[in-house]
Amino acid sequence: MKDHRVLPYGFLRGFIASVGCVMLISCDSASDTSYASGKDLITAAPDGDDWPAYGRTYDEQHFSPLADINERNVAELGLAWNIDLPISNMTFTQPLEVGGVLYYTTGYSVITAVNAATGKELWRYDPQVTDEIGEKQRASWGPRGIAYWNGKIIAPTLGGRLFAVSAATGKLLWSQDTTEGPEDGRFISGAPRVFRGKVIIGHGGADTGNVRGYVTAYNADTGARMWRFHTVPGNPADGFEDDAQRRAAKTWRGEWWKLGGGGTAWNSFTYDAELDRIYVGTGNGAPWNQNIRSPGGGDNLFLSSVVALDANTGKYIWHYQTNPGETWDFNSTMDMTLATVDIDGKSRRILMHAPKNGFFYVLDRDSGKLISAEPFTAVTWAKRIDLKTGRPVENPEARFGEGKGRIRPGSTGGHNWMAQAFSPQTGLLYLPTTERAVSYDGTGIDPKSWQRQPDMVLDSGFKRNPITAPFPAGPEYASALKAWNPVTQKVAWSIPQRGLFNGGVLATAGKLVFQGNAEGHLVAYAADSGKVLWRFNAQNGMLAAPITYRANGRQYLTILTGYGAIAGGMGPDSARLGWDYRLQKRRVLTFMLGGRDALPPFKKEVEPMLRTPQFKVDATLALEGAATFGRKCMACHGPGAIAGGTGPDLRKSAIVPDMNAFEQIVRQGVARQLGMPKFGELGDRDLRAVQHYVRQQAALAKDQ
Template identity: 50%
Template sequence: MTLASMAIMGSVGAAAIQDDAVSDPNNWAAFGRTAGEQHFSPLTGISDANVNRLGLAWSMDLPPQNSVSTPLAVDGVLYTATGYSVVRAIDAATGKLIWEYDSRAAELAGRKLRQGWGIRGLAYGQGRIFVGTHDGRLVALDRRTGDVAWEARTLPLDNASFISGPPRYFDGKVIIGFGGGDVSAVRGYVTTYDAATGRQLWRFHTVPGNPADGFENDAMKMAAKTWAGEWWKYGGGGTVWNAMTYDRSTNSIILGVGNGSPWNHKIRSMGQGDNLFLASVVALDADSGAYKWHYQVNPGESWDYNASMDMELADLTIDGKPRQVLMTAPKNGFFYVIDRTNGELISAEPFVKVSWASRIDRATGRPIEHPDARYPDGKTFTMWPSPVGAHTWLPMAFSPQHRLAYIPAIEMATSYNDVGITRQNWVRTPGNAVDGAAIPNFVVKDAGPLNGTSSLLAWDPVAQRPAWKVPTPGPWNGGVMATAGNLVFQGRIDGTLNAYAADSGKRLWSFAAQAPVTAAPISYGVKGVQYVTVLTGMGTSGSAFGPLLPVNIDYRTQARRILTFRIGGRATLPATRPAPIAPAEDVSFASAPAVEGQGAIAYAQHCAVCHGVDVVAAGHAPDLRASTIPLDDAAFATVVRDGVLQANGMPRFEEFDDAKLGAIRQYIRSMGAAWRARLAAKH
């Protein structure tokens, strides 16, 4: 590291993430810039008046791994996390690499690698960069050198829990949650550490454990009354894998809690009880971790409708009175405004098509569910929105200037039933497979023209109605940033980064990024110049929904980069014309329907979450129909069973026997043959 780059690194204190005028607008020192997670920059150097002159300042090519995280910018240094927790420090003005840290998490994760897609963000505090790793560590790095200051193992090695979300720093502490409740018997919790030493300060479980073991606190004793049967044998779920917000005004850390494990309420809890604190917003005392209040968006959650989407804090005037509020647009399609001092529901209205409930009762705070929403008596029910959500983990933004929230909204359906599944016969599929004790159809092809669409939606949280709406291509769009320059920035899967007028939605600027742009942008200042930075590339939990994408996105050829812009920037990207993805030639393929049926089931349980439904990939992992590896049984076994590509993020399935490997391989080849037949029919 040069003396010049050392000089860039000044001293940024705790005020960096405060939600008030004390916070330095030139820094983006937390996932949402400040602790209140508004994803809003108060800088005005780039505005609706000059954004047409915004140009590329520099770019940096990245390895072919997940690149959808939100960077940080502190004192002129950009910090990014990509892949399985590879952290880089970069001179924000020039793009020169200062240091790089590789956690080697993919090599250490073992079976944890079978779920999750890499890291989504970082935290900063007390001169350190904090990053979680897929194998379950929280690591503190010296921000000047990248050296490890301390690391703490926050997850056991022997279950499917993993870290993909960003930690949060607050008041001398750093907190981390985790995911994994979709695939194994996991009990959710968050853990808080001393940011200086790594000493564990407190831990809060989000669902109760076995009553015979006693309860950790009164909150768990209270929550246990809302569960039935022997729920603890299933794990319960409730992982806090993404959203956490710090409210300095009430000294609260607020959690967005995940879904149940398994999804199906009938199996998990005999169909009884609200199952606290699943699918809930939970406030804890920031010093002790003691329970304060909760609001549950989906009592008795049964559809992967978690409350893990980002939560923005703001002060709004509602019914003529000032209110301290929390806003969230979770998966279930309703936009919630909650009093953040006590958890009282202020309002909730649908912002997309919703079929599972008619409304949220203001008096009780509970949804009025459709009578068939819980797929009773063998019925199949088509849910709007899907478990991907009306809004997924990619953050929305809130502008205190315009009093609008900007949501990357998704319209997608999923049908559910649980035919043949009972508490007596259900056994979780082994091997960290996705198994919610229900039968979802994630790609409902006849659900109508709205299915598989998306938009950038400006939402008035006081009036609870849209202010404007811009359609975006496909069922997956990018995270959002708003600025005081009357701008909203968002990337799209069509390979563009766009700036819109925050008050009207008019598109004012667009940049051809040569790859999908799904990460949320950030904006910051260096020596009086405002910059915008975003990462390009497709990744994470949209990876299963390739059949709904308007184009095939190739894992191998898409350009994964860091792009940084400034007014008057004149840098350019290299001209690229990647060949369109196409099915591999497979002259020896012979259909075997019975084997293909067995392979389809195994593929859906173990492979589709990364390689896509119907073997149609969405860019996070290779499209296996276009790969030559499934054409050779030895090569396929080397990758899938022996784990030769584990360091690249491809998990090892050491328990697969030759018959299972052969069935999956046969199914993949059959889907490649179907693709070739469709192409031949067109010509």
């Protein structure tokens, strides 16, 4: 197996700040470290010394039993060490720590190992994803985490590979393509999970291609495929893989398989060690618009569901569908947290799930039956969840058919992928929530003639109106960190927050809850009351969840800073908070009691708007460019070309007015390795239209 990507320390640190970058360096091997088996670490981990999995343990509680840092002394928490990261919109991954070594990824699955107590770099491995990724780079995502098993770090790539490197040296051990070939539109944007010597992974891609969802388990030591489960049925004429697919097909209409169907499991999996089951959270339909995907309706299994599978065989056990006939991008790919609690005087093994649709579900893990469900944020699409049937009682106006509709929480979700945390001490689940209404427009769309737009463009099956006027300021989106009681289904406390999306959550036995927020502060709250006990100015927004561990006898807390990815589509909201892609630092921050490190002085500022009075905007071209920009550019560069930290603000870029430079970057892809995808399909007029649109938006904008 060829492996030439572990590079010597200090080899190359260059990056081009004007367009962003990906780390390209590596360094010398780690010191000899004794690694326990993955199973022992993840299942037991009673002392909390390590953080070996995304949720620390199989139950995905994001809870640590460490209490050296606690509610009485957290005010003494200080920065122990920090590492500057290169400019990138992919610094939202959650790190791992095993045996005194911290592992994290940045950019396109570049893994770095450092001494957890000092931050000294041990090794770095670059899988060189941009060499193979093609147009999947347009997904503007990177995997949200990595896995540890038996001396290996297992990581995915945006292109759809899953690979393992030695945790001690960074040497490549195995690599596996999880897709169905070069033309397959699947990409990986979630964290793999390991269980019983297997690693499970799913995909994204149903919003941009004709993708049929599935999950696959591989041997964690060798990469060999073990089993696969499809989350939506395929073409009945080809036969079905199992009885679950045959059953699911009865809930679909038309020729859904030609559009893939969706149901991609792009984020959350949970292993139930007590029942030896794996729970899979599935995604929305493809396209969103059910009139196109499944004309005539139907529940469309297993979209927007929690599906329980036998961990050894992948065989279907049960499912619970949160949104039958999904049509709003209501994913159920959010965290599934396990616990055992007393409900009505009886001990119950439960699964807690707060998906996009705004309801908090408590399910019986043994049977999959619904125990309770209540809204945790503003909800208008449904009146309630019927406890007898388990189905939502929808408001009639939520099914707008070929008309228009506006509902809450909308496609951004009442809770998105940011990690939730559960404390067995308080019995509360800590949940980052949002409130945002979204409009859907199905007018004038013929389900019979609709075809997906090519070239990996987000295509929901609804109208997407181009933004031609200055983006309206409007009210700020509402969001909050809520402490939710899963037994009473009521909020215990709630902290209002700025920004639509705030970071993932960590709970500890020190009676603390930690979260990084959109304003750029890492905050410690009292777990029982929500009182702010400590705050640190991280100088950038955060989406990643922090972790905590013990190294050299001391408890540490680590988080990656950087506001990107999902914030791109909310550019104006992020820009209002003052984030600028080029000027804000991304870092690894690690804290300990009595820490004395400090960040350089920081002044929040943004680049000035580029004024080019000599550039004469052609209004006709600008109107064409608005549509192209909305399809091709908005995910990173923001609505109305207001980027808000995810990508460079093109209104301020000197590259855009220079057609030669603009063409080299956009169409020739000279900045691919720095994070800018290639759009070779754009013609000369397309490129000029985008140029005129961006300059028009700059001319209309007010100086900040």
